[in-house]
Amino acid sequence: TYVVTDNCIRCKYTDCVEVCPVDCFYEGENFLVIHPDECIDCGVCEPECPAEAIKPDTEPGLDKWLKINADFATVWPNITIKRDAMPEAKEMDGEEGKYEKYFS
Ligand code: SF4
Numbered sequence: 634t635y636v637v638t639d640n641c642i643r644c645k646y647t648d649c650v651e652v653c654p655v656d657c658f659y660e661g662e663n664f665l666v667i668h669p670d671e672c673i674d675c676g677v678c679e680p681e682c683p684a685e686a687i688k689p690d691t692e693p694g695l696d697k698w699l700k701i702n703a704d705f706a707t708v709w710p711n712i713t714i715k716r717d718a719m720p721e722a723k724e725m726d727g728e729e730g731k732y733e734k735y736f737s
C-alpha cells in the first residue's frame with residue numbers, strides 16, 4: 634500500500650484524490666490518509682502530491698504512518714473531489730515533525 638505521511642499535515646493539497654482509481658483517500662481536518670486495504674498499489678498518486686507526502690510502505694521507517702493511515706481510514710469520510718489547499722499550506726510545506734508538534 635501507499636501511505637500519506639507527515640508533510641500532508643496542514644497542507645492538504647488534495648491533488649491526490651482526483652487520480653486514485655479506487656477512491657481510497659479519507660479526509661481529516663488537517664490531513665488525508667489512504668485506506669491500506671483498498672489501495673491497489675498503482676502508484677499514480679505519489680507524483681501528484683505537491684508536498685511529496687505520499688510514499689510506498691516499502692520505504693523504511695513508515696510503520697507509524699501505516700498505522701495512522703489504517704486507523705483514521707476507518708473513521709474519516711471518503712474524499713474524491715479536490716478542494717482548496719489549507720490556507721497555511723505554503724508556510725507549512727516542508728516543516729518537520731508536524732504530527733508530533735500538532736497532535737501530541
Ligand atoms: Fe490510490 Fe493508487 Fe495511490 Fe493507492 S497508490 S492510494 S490505489 S492512487
Ligand code: F3S
Pocket residue numbers: 637640641642644645646647648649650664665681682683684685686687
Ligand atoms: Fe496531502 Fe499531498 Fe494529497 S498534501 S492531500 S497527500 S496531494
